[in-house]
Amino acid sequence: RFNFDDGKPGQNFDTFVKALLTVFQILTGEDWNMIMYDGIRSQGGVNNGGFVYYTLLNVFLAIAVDNLANAQELTAAEEEEQRLADEVNHFFVHHR
Known part of the structure; x- marks a missing residue:
């Protein structure tokens, strides 16, 4: 969960609808890096490989x-x- 001291960001995966909207935002490329930074902050940097994999893919x-x-x-x-x-x-051939 994206529960930070400064509040929960608008883009998160806490509910199915929010997850769909967040994935749509990532796929369109609109401010996807902020979602990446929030994801890294929420997991303590453990999931950096997932973002690297996504980018390389x-x-x-x-x-x-x-x-x-x-x-x-x-x-x-x-x-x-x-x-x-x-x-x-x-x-x-035909006009000789």
Whole structure:
């Protein structure tokens, strides 16, 4: 529980609804670092590995999604190049 001397922060995991809102805030990236610092303070620094894991997972997923998007763009460009080559080939074969 996030019970600190200066009060409970608005973002916490004490109830299901608050947990959903907090996770949504983390996933959107809006002030997620304050939630991280509150989580570290509430657990005495024990869960630092979880935040490191979460951050690294996001980095790796971003790289994977970016590479997939680039691969799709390259595939579309290669298909267009092949289509143009086929048209040129067809033109020269049939217009001799």
